[in-house]
Amino acid sequence: MSTYIAPLRDMQFILNDVAGLDEICALPGNEECSVDLVESILDEASKFATGVLDPINRAGDTVGSVCKDGVVTTAPGFKDAYKLFCETGWNAMPFSPEFGGQGLPAVVTMAVNEMWKSANMAFALCPMLTGGAIEAIAHHASDELKQKYLPKMVEGTWSGTMNLTEPAAGSDLAAISTKAKAVGDGTYLVSGTKIFITWGENDCAENIIHLVLARLPDAPPGLKGISLFLVPKFLVNDDGSLGQRNDLICASIEHKMGIHGSPTAVMSYGEKEGAVGYLIGEENKGIGYMFTMMNHARVNVGLEGVGIAERAYQHALWYARERIQGAIVGDKSGVKKPILHHPDVRRLLMDVKARTEAMRTLAYYAAAQIDKAHAGDAVAQARIDLLTPVVKGWSTEQGVELSSAALQVFGGVGFIEETGACQYYRDSRITTIYEGTTAIQANDLVGRKLAREKVPGAGMKAMLAEINATAAELAGNPSLANIAVNLKNGANSLSTATDWVIANYESNPQAVHAGSVPFLHLTGIVAGGWLMAKSAAIAAQRIAAGDSDAFYQAKLATAEYFATHRLPFAAAYASEVTGGAAAVFGLPENLF
Template identity: 65%
Template sequence: MTNYTAPQRDMLFVLNHLAGLEDIAGLPGLEDATPDMAAAILDEAAKFAAGVLAPINASGDRQGCQWDNGTVTPADGFADAYASFCETGWNAMPAAPEFGGQGLPSLVSSAVQEMWKSANMAFALCPMLTLGAVNAIAEHASDEIKATYLPKMVSGEWTGTMNLTEPQAGSDLAAVRSRAVPVGDGSYRISGTKIFITWGEHDMAENIVHLVLARLPDAPAGVKGISLFVVPKFMVNADGSLGARNDLACASIEHKLGIHASPTAVMVFGENDGAIGYLVGEAHKGLGYMFTMMNHARLNVGMEGVAISERAYQQALAYAKDRVQGKPMGDTSGQTRTILHHPDVRRMLMDMKSRIEAMRALAYQTAAHMDYAHHHPDDAVRRQHQSRVDLFTPVVKGWCTESAVGITSTGIQVHGGMGFIEETGAAQHLRDARITPIYEGTTAIQANDLIGRKVAREGGSSLRTLLADMAATRDALTAEGDANLVAIGVALGRGIGALSEAGDWLLAHYDSQPAAAAAGAVPFLKLTGVVAGGWMMARAAQVATQLLAAGDADTVFLNAKLVTARYYADHVLPEAALYAAGVTQGAGSVLALDEEGF
């Protein structure tokens, strides 16, 4: 497996020129996040990712975690890496200063998160879930719970999890059966079994704080009867010290296709007297509270798609530059060349590169909207940006992760037969990537959320605003005298047309033909991602052209950006028409077969 080098040049290009970091640094509370400060943070994070996390990625995959009578021991090197991660302050970077965090913008922390996930995705899941739990507690819990748990979770001394899924329920949270019985002193006795709990048990931190969905005795049926509870592995004394072990246990860990170094636990609560838990917020509102954590996780899983794709691309590129094989078609020198000279290898690498850059830009842009939604002083502006966050969240999660499966598979193809051999490391990237379209809500769940809550429910208003913003970029490019920019603008225009057509079809048929709309939901999500990614690449080409005209010295990078944007316009944006046809014309064949026909 090749070393990992963070793509800082592209990260900074997106931060500064597409996502508008300088403007975000002008928002209240984010004044210290200047472009120079961000560049320094990224430089230090790149060193940690490459020097500490990346070297234990492959070994962690081979060794995995060990379960022994309820105790889980991570792979060699993980505990030391986690201690170093917390000691150097990385865990606290995105959290609020009032709880010991550094309060950096989501935009900057997203770039750093990408590095952790590229270097070692299994490791990165632990702090990712902790910070998601921090966000949920900070937004919804009582001051007492915040004071008890948040400082040590922010520091990383304690980690966090979310416990939603149960064996009989799967993604149907209305079927959750875990129980919470009030004790009378403000605490509750929690009982039930939860599955697929990432980093649900380990010995890297002093305590693990579980956020658990459960039902009170008087809870109404369905999702309206779910409450959220803080359930610590060890009880916390009044002075903040740790007390007795709570009544919860890790019954087993799963044997998985990938992310072997990340323990996926079956957690059992209350086999004896009941695990002690504390209600977060109001009773029966737990699902809404948990979505604070889940939406954080969904965006971060989308970033995993970007990150693991980048790692696969770096490895494929290194192999293509090193592997000498054959004489390229059209090469009259008669010399044997590296496979980078073969046209189809170049096609595969360009496809990987262009999709990754589009995904990165869209994910970072969404993070920038989050910063505006949380920090802008004008409520109307905050709502406007939150609307874009809501629209893009399922797209970033679904499109980036589905793309990652294809990109990491292409990385294996670049290696040829050597990619199918575990020792090269290319296969690990595909195995790790395969979980990303599944957990934190499958692609279908994201797609149904997109067409239902984010498009149909609001009459398409957010989608129309997005289409108008894209059209403005198209118009600017097609008005340019530069033939390359005009071609990119024309391709973007076709994509906008396809997305608009599909969106209109959904709005016209969502209520009257719900099954037909659902049959096209995933194609619509992919369509939105492809076109939104094309919009990002078109903007990147526009900026690169302006910087070159202004005499920017980084001509190699900027010219490559133009070529990559043109490749995306020529080869990826045409997929929009296919996805639109699937939405508007494909439902009949999806739904035609009787059950016996399968």
């Protein structure tokens, strides 16, 4: 079996040379961060990922989490790993020092989080959900709630969850029916059933802080009548110690196709007297607060696409170097070689590698925009608004495809569970669904982030201008000219499709939504191709300056691959957007 080794060189290149880590360290509040410090953090994180999380990933899949009488036992090794994870400070890394965090920039946590997701995606969901809950509390809850809950959550001693979905309220949050009523002492009683609650119950954390969307009596219907409540598993005494068990229970956990290590709970609130909850912020504003968690979570789920593709790649590469099978076409010696030498195995691995690098670059670049926006940069805010659905939607769709491509490298043994390739394939399949399906992301992109922008399309057009500038810059270098041409063509396709979306959204939003997912793919390919082109330009400069680090040769090669094998698909996606809507609706419903 293979061992996960963090791709530190690529991570550092992207952080330092593409995402501008030094700039970000210079922003107010990041004074303690430095390029050197980040390098040692990544080194330490890679050791934790390789040494602690990767070895228990398989047990997470084969044994998984088990629920009996409302008590969840996580997979062998998970509890100890979680303890160590918290003790060594990894849980606290991204959060504000005010509550015990280390306050590291988003771009740094992005690289570290990628390692957790590669090594053990099911495990990584626990700190990810806790992080989302921390964000929502930190931004919207009272000081009293913050002081009482955040320090333990930042440590990781208490984990956190997001409770949105109900049986009849999935993508349609307006249908939420869980109830809350004020008791009169400032607390509320919550009752209802929530499903798909990631890490909703577990034996790793001492307490679990549930953030629950519910309706107050007489609340307006729909999205404007939903409030957000903090509902702890154990009530917390004033001195911070744990009090009595709250009236909530894990009714069962789901039997899923993948991420078996992550307990996905059906949570039942208020079967007896009602679960004690605390209002976060104001009444009826819960949906807005929840989006604080959602945006955080969406970029992080996009990163799962990167992480799982990287891990699947490493596993397939290990096999492709080990497995000897057949002579190589065109090799007259007839010598049998590792299958990495077979052209199509080479193509599969190159495909996974190049596309994973493009996704990684986009994700870290997006995180840099989060850091800049946090420091007040409006341009960066517009960029991260635009790219959040792309990072989530495109990277997860790619992650599914690439974990499949990696499985294919194994041939017959790829389909055997013991080989381990199946796990990545199965695990990845949830990523295009949770935290908003690909269609939800795509509709956000063409709607809120484009056609319904204050100046429709302004954010996309600003990015396209930068993309075209990069293409023009590369065109001058003969060794990059091929990349430049493909990038320019891709940008033209995206520009045409953007204009079409803006021109048609008002009059025919259905037609635009019929092409929103192809538009998402198109945006991902062009944005990813752009950042790979920028990376190639930097690599070419270094080589021209005499730098002999082979990494730069490799980056040129993956950028060239992405340009010649992925950017040509931009035109096809654009034609689906601009010329395909009528055909989507061509069949009356009864004829399906």
